[in-house]
Amino acid sequence: MAANMYRVGDYVFFENSSSNPYLIRRIEELNKTASGNVEAKVVCFYRRRDISHSLIQLADKHAKELEEEKESPAETELTDKQKHQLRHRELFLSRQYESLPATHIRGKCSVALLNETEAVLSYLDKEDTFFYSLVYDPTQKTLLADKGEIRVGPRFQADVPEMLPEAGQADDRDQAKLEEKLWDPECPLTNKQIDQFLVVARAVGTFARALDCSSSVRQPSLHMSAAAASRDITLFHAMDTLHAHNYDLSSALSVLVPAGGPVLCRDEMEEWSASEAAMFEEALEKYGKDFNDIRQDFLPWKSLTSIIEYYYMWKTTDRYVQQKRLKAAEAESKLKQVYIPTYNKPNPNQISLTNGKMATVNGAGPGTFHAAGGGRACESCYTMQSAQWYSWGPPNMQCRLCVSCWMYWKKYGGLKMPSRAEAPEERTSPSPAANEPRSRSHAPRQSNHIPMRNSGSPKSSMKTKQAFLLQATRLTKLARHMCRDVIRLRRAARRPFVPINCGAIKAECKSAFNSS
CATH class of the missing domain: 4.10.1240.50 (Hormone receptor fold)
Structure with missing residues (x-):
């Protein structure tokens, strides 16, 4: 029951699409609509895959500067796998709010401001834990450091003044700068x-x-x-x-x-007009105590000092007390918590075995998978055994994930290990070949890529520096010459997504060997 009870302030997973990773949000309000449904007003967090490549480079530069400013560098060098998975844990806070149906909540998670004094690997050791250090503005397309960052490093050290002269000695300090x-x-x-x-x-x-x-x-x-x-x-x-x-x-x-x-x-309470006071209250409702934004968008003719002074005087008035009572009454009408039962409906991307072929539950997915040998391996961990499979990636690639890697991808927006079909910011790795001949495009070996990043989805395009090559075994070369009636292996590469009938190849080869 406690795990399914969601309160204001909780960080949660939201599902807006069965084929996309979860959204990560923080609940600000829980409101009951006129129809009886519950809507959650949430703060948006963005993943690396959600922002442009230029901003990703800016974020990496910021992280590098923080690392260089540390007094003691990292004790252990991160492996490629750890670096790969840490990218999935990094988020970008935004000031954007949106309202989502509470029934789309899929679980709780934890989001924290990056602690520069803590080992970054600690975030990998915790399940469903994310961190952020930068604020993303989806309107202006900018990244800025969060105002609550921990100021660690030589840039933030205090300048200790020289020792004051002893009694009786001349004081050469500027008297105008001293307290009066x-x-x-x-x-x-x-x-x-x-x-x-x-x-x-x-x-x-x-x-x-x-x-x-x-x-x-x-x-x-x-x-x-x-x-x-x-x-x-x-x-x-x-x-x-x-x-x-x-x-x-x-x-x-x-x-x-x-x-x-x-x-x-x-004082400021008397200098401000009634219209200016109303504009200030409207701005305070929108921006809170962000006085710079209040001045820029609502009261540009007022100085920042004047606005701050007015705020603290305004808090002593009856007007402030009345608004505080109204907000308290509104808060009483809002929900403090909501119970969302565990979501257990089958995912449309779930693959089931039907008539010897692998197909998605709703029948509309990336086509069919060859049943011989259990189909393709998991695109992330390369396992051939799983209690459940899920179709993943573009339909023409016929990729699938095991249940463990599918849940990892839904939560973290990436695969445990880089794959050839994953977002192009990651490097590619080949799937282990099954015990059957495959066409050229089915068995690529590892290659370097020039990423062409857009949304970060598996459909992102990429260019290769060198062509893929299949190193055929002697038995495969022999099969090409012997199998001419049932299947022509030389022409299989022209139809790379059509399964190869290994049983027919073995039967024809066996017949040819026996006759010779």
Whole structure:
């Protein structure tokens, strides 16, 4: 039951297609629709196969720079297989949200920010574990480092200043850059005298707002003007005035009301208009506390300092309390968790044995497989034995995966070992030949490739540096000359995807040998 209970914050596998790898998402909300179904609002993660080749090169460059900055390099050199599988564990976070039916959830996984102080092999030791270090923007097609990255390396070391001179020695520091004393707690005034002076400062601020035309429009009532005059900006001005006049009350009072009229001190809450405040709340709902994006997209005429200062003042208002209550009420109406039963329907790519031929469950797949010898080996682990088989790759390649490699491919978006039909970013490997003659394209030997990467799917095109070659055995060469009636092996390469009838070849060869 616990494994099938999904909550907000869980990282999960989503299945949007039976023939594609799972999507990896983080649940942000669980909402019940009017029809009674449950939809999950999720954050999207992307795999290497989902982004362009140029961005993959940028990500590899970033990883290399992080490796070079480590104080202690990796203790063990990674094997080709480990490097291959680590690519399947790397994800790219995005700020993109989407809504998906909760019934498409296929299990839980774990996604963590890359820990640069931990061995990268630790991610391979854990099942269904992924990592990310970069943020992908699918709209702008950019990769950026996550703001929460662990800052390790010589670039982030603190610059320790030189030791300060001892007492009595000359201090050559720039005094303008040093801190300035703003209040003396040992001042001669009592707490009662200070409070009385602050009351006078508030009264002056209220009177100043009554005389100011723009303030009377924004605060039409006396209570609103008094509340605005009681804010921190007025108190800070009063205390700064006291400190500047060496805590002389009579001198400080004369400064509060100069010859031109009472001093009016405004903060960001008063400087912003009602429309600007509404735009800020809309931006905050969309971007959260990302003040740079708020300024860029909603309030470009405001400074970043002004926006940040307004935010922390806005949090003290009744408006913030009301919105917080509304969000709490909305959260109560949302689902905290949802139970999704284990998905056990047969996959359309599942292969079943019918009339001596291998075919997909729904009858529409990559054609048929020759039943003699159990069909082709698994494209990943090359095994010939499996409790279940799944068709994989382009239909004309007639590839299949065992049940273990199929689940690996669904979860990690790649094969355990590189295959000739896998995504072209991986190198190719030949399948072990069965005990039967094969046409030229069925038994390629390992070759280097120039990848032509697009979506990363098995259908990606590629160019070869050298042609494939089949090294035929003497028995195969002899069979080509002896078998002329039942099957002409010399012409088999013209139809590379038609199975070769090994039984007929053996019978004709045996008959020819006996007659000779």
